[in-house]
Amino acid sequence: MLTFDTARRLADAALAEGTRRRAAPLTVAVLDGGGHEVVVYRQTGSGIARPQIATGKAWGALGLGFSSRGVAGAAARFPEFFNALAATGGRVVPAPGGVLLRTGEGDIVGAIGVSGDNSDVDEACAILAATQVGLQPEPPLPAGG
Template structure:
């Protein structure tokens, strides 16, 4: 697979919302970015705060720009807060180092993009996002 397609992005969002409903989660906001960090697709469920876009974007953007999922970034923030603060400055504040930022890998392990999910707990956000990525035939790294 050469790139993350719009079809993949829409499948990921749809399946992430479905998993969220199945889990009984609060309304979710989901963004998919490509390997360059550019927004491929975004949806915010009804009854979610408009600020959720920034949170979802920060989760996905941080994952793709650092080449690590949100869990690894959170660990790094806990161990080296000064480093994450500095990197967040470099990224213009667009880094949210918590679960829910998920790398998207193809069948060969290449990074093709990232997903950012927000709306419930970070761990639940990540679980829903992983299900969305899997439904699109790709592999997630939370």
């Protein structure tokens, strides 16, 4: 189970990593395993659509069972799949930055979505945040961190 305290720590860690990387202002959404928003943080200066984008990255990862980077890859390979995703009312955002959160046993407990900088930076902030709070991110932290 993903607690409010863990979700808050995830969001704080993602924002801290963005600051460390000198990223553009970020928005972070943390969803529980049922796709419900637990926390959404928007830094001053982060665009007004960023909460929906961050949530869509996380929601798509949860809904499809793989990271939003994987969702983007599937959309590129299968355009009809992407069209079907559009029928979700825009809830799925096929761009890196949505990361599944697993326990050490491999159970999915939620997802984190980050939006505000380029998608690779968004994703890196999400992955590092997950590892900092003791969860297993998917995709995992690349070798060399």
